[in-house]
Amino acid sequence: MGSYLRMGGEEVDLVGGRLLWQRGSCMGRGGIVFHLAAHGRRRMLHLSGWAPAERVEDLTGQTVKLEASGPDAAVDGRFFATAAIRFGRVVEARAILSIDGEVEPMDLTSDSLSSVEADVACAVEGVASRRFCLGCGRNVEQFARDRDDYVGGYRVRVSVVPVLCPTCEGVADAPRHCPVCGTAYVDGEVHTLGDDASLGYTATCSEGHTFSGQLTG
Ligand SMILES: [Zn+2]
Numbered sequence: 764m765g766s767y768l769r770m771g772g773e774e775v776d777l778v779g780g781r782l783l784w785q786r787g788s789c790m791g792r793g794g795i796v797f798h799l800a801a802h803g804r805r806r807m808l809h810l811s812g813w814a815p816a817e818r819v820e821d822l823t824g825q826t827v828k829l830e831a832s833g834p835d836a837a838v839d840g841r842f843f844a845t846a847a848i849r850f851g852r853v854v855e856a857r858a859i860l861s862i863d864g865e866v867e868p869m870d871l872t873s874d875s876l877s878s879v880e881a882d883v884a885c886a887v888e889g890v891a892s893r894r895f896c897l898g899c900g901r902n903v904e905q906f907a908r909d910r911d912d913y914v915g916g917y918r919v920r921v922s923v924v925p926v927l928c929p930t931c932e933g934v935a936d937a938p939r940h941c942p943v944c945g946t947a948y949v950d951g952e953v954h955t956l957g958d959d960a961s962l963g964y965t966a967t968c969s970e971g972h973t974f975s976g977q978l979t980g
């Protein structure tokens with residue numbers, strides 16, 4: 764199936780669709796928080812939402828409505844006023860979905876919404892879960908905290924593990940262990956994101972997990 768996006772009578776092909784997901788609850792109900800991004804030659808589509816699901820495959824056949832999603836759903840920076848995301852078949856690595864919605868005018872003095880229709884075939888990817896201290900490599904799942912976020916207008920609760928264990932907090936000076944698998948980094952695998960470490964680090968372990976971020980938060 765070809766991916767396309769039609770807006771204001773103009774249709775473009777979409778490439779590079781990607782659906783990133785992680786577990787998160789909403790009003791006490793277990794589910795999946797998802798982020799979709801796709802782009803065409805001159806169009807950029809992104810949106811986020813939440814749906815009740817045990818596994819990502821449970822998104823199959825669901826319709827997710829977005830209202831008041833603000834910057835969490837947009838085409839070329841124009842926010843969706845409303846959108847309905849209809850999931851077709853979703854398997855572990857691939858998903859097909861269609862979107863129907865209306866985006867706000869480019870010129871805010873105008874009040875005409877533009878209708879948007881899109882069919883997107885995308886790669887599916889779970890957010891790699893961090894489980895180990897970036898400093899010493901010990902398991903930090905016991906220090907996980909719930910965090911409430913607004914995603915696409917849904918108030919969701921996700922579990923977040925700290926980057927550093929309490930012992931390394933304020934002490935660690937650079938990433939030493941992969942937070943996904945705990946493997947120790949070797950020379951050349953850790954880089955600072957800027958001239959110094961103020962912007963954080965990016966590191967890829969020998970297993971191929973990439974960490975990008977800071978030693979705090
Ligand atoms: Zn530690």
Ligand SMILES: [Zn+2]
Pocket residue numbers: 941942943944945946968969970971972
């Ligand atoms: Zn790793």
